[in-house]
Amino acid sequence: MAELFQFELVSPEHQLLSAHVAEVIVPGTEGEFGVLKDHAPVVSTINPGILKVRNDDGGWTEYFVRGGFAEVSSGVLSVLAEQAVPVSEISKDQLDLAIRNAEEDASDAKDDQARQKAEMTLSQLRDVAEALKTA
């Protein structure tokens, strides 16, 4: 039985989840990282991707998150995401729309830096679409 810690998943519109969980895997900008109880304080931005939560009973719940950051302080992990949707509720149409928007961003980008950024988002979104397809 893993030890539990407080986890909060918040989007601008409302708080999605506030519960005691065993483990959370966060899609950080510099790679995925897992958070267990008594993790050291850290602040990390996040990539669009799948956030996995291992519950008390050992089952996994998955959320699609986009834009924002994760913060661990005094034993509490908070993930603030601009968009957070349970994977079970995500529709393919929504994702397709996000990908189309990213494609537009990439083609509209004014300078190289912006284009690079847009293309990165686009590839990440495609990864998510890929991940969902296989799941």
Next chain:
Amino acid sequence: MPSLKDLRNRIASVKATQKITKAMQMVAAAKLRRAQEAAEAARPYAERMEAVLANLAVAFEGRDDAPKLMSGTGNDQVHLLVVATAERGLCGGFNSNIAKLARDRARSLIAAGKTVKIICVGKKGYDALKRELGHLVLKTIDLRSVKNVAFSNADEIGREVLAMYENGEFDVCTLYYSTFKSVIAQEPTSQQLIPAQFDTGKAEADDSAVAVYEYEPDEGEILADLLPRNISVQIFRALLENAASEQGARMSAMDNATRNAGEMIDKLTITYNRQRQAQITTELIEIISGAEAL
């Protein structure tokens, strides 16, 4: 002196108006509850965001490499005022209070020789400002088709403001909206968005909780990522506060209107009854004096 028929018509029309104001009050009360819930649900996000940014801001205070969104352009010649109001009227002084605050600021800025640019969110703000400052309004953002404000609406405005800032179109950006204190009290508020201001004193005070964070990637990159997001978050919060304030203001305005209509009906009814009795008395006198004459 109006005739009895006129009075009857007046009473009927005031009663009809009272029914409308009462219905509007009840609709506003129902909407207020929802708007209040939305505003409360959004609070944790904005607060966390602010706390983390305040922590980061302390680290960057006074450094040359601080992001431009925080340190500003080193200039304060061009001011952008984002005036957020409602799309509808009939809500007491709600719209005019916000517009007045923004107008006073614009006047003093112009008097000090600064350039002022205005973006109106909501039609009513534009209506209130256009006579005096219409030529300064860059654009009006229409949210009439939006029933419940979503983050994407705020994000759109935020992105636009950011794009303007990056193009060097303004130096200081201030947001005007109304803070929801209670159903009867809404306070017009101004908040400086760019350069971002944080309550750094608070972050230092509870230093023990701040601990030593590990930053991934480094502080600079996180700050550069979060500051633009923060603009949208602050606008979103302002729009939600505004939505709750609007319904609160409308509710109390319509409550007053309903009460006034009630008083007016009472007064008109008294006049009506007096006049009816006077008429009856006159008729009686006529009949009696007619009978006596025989």
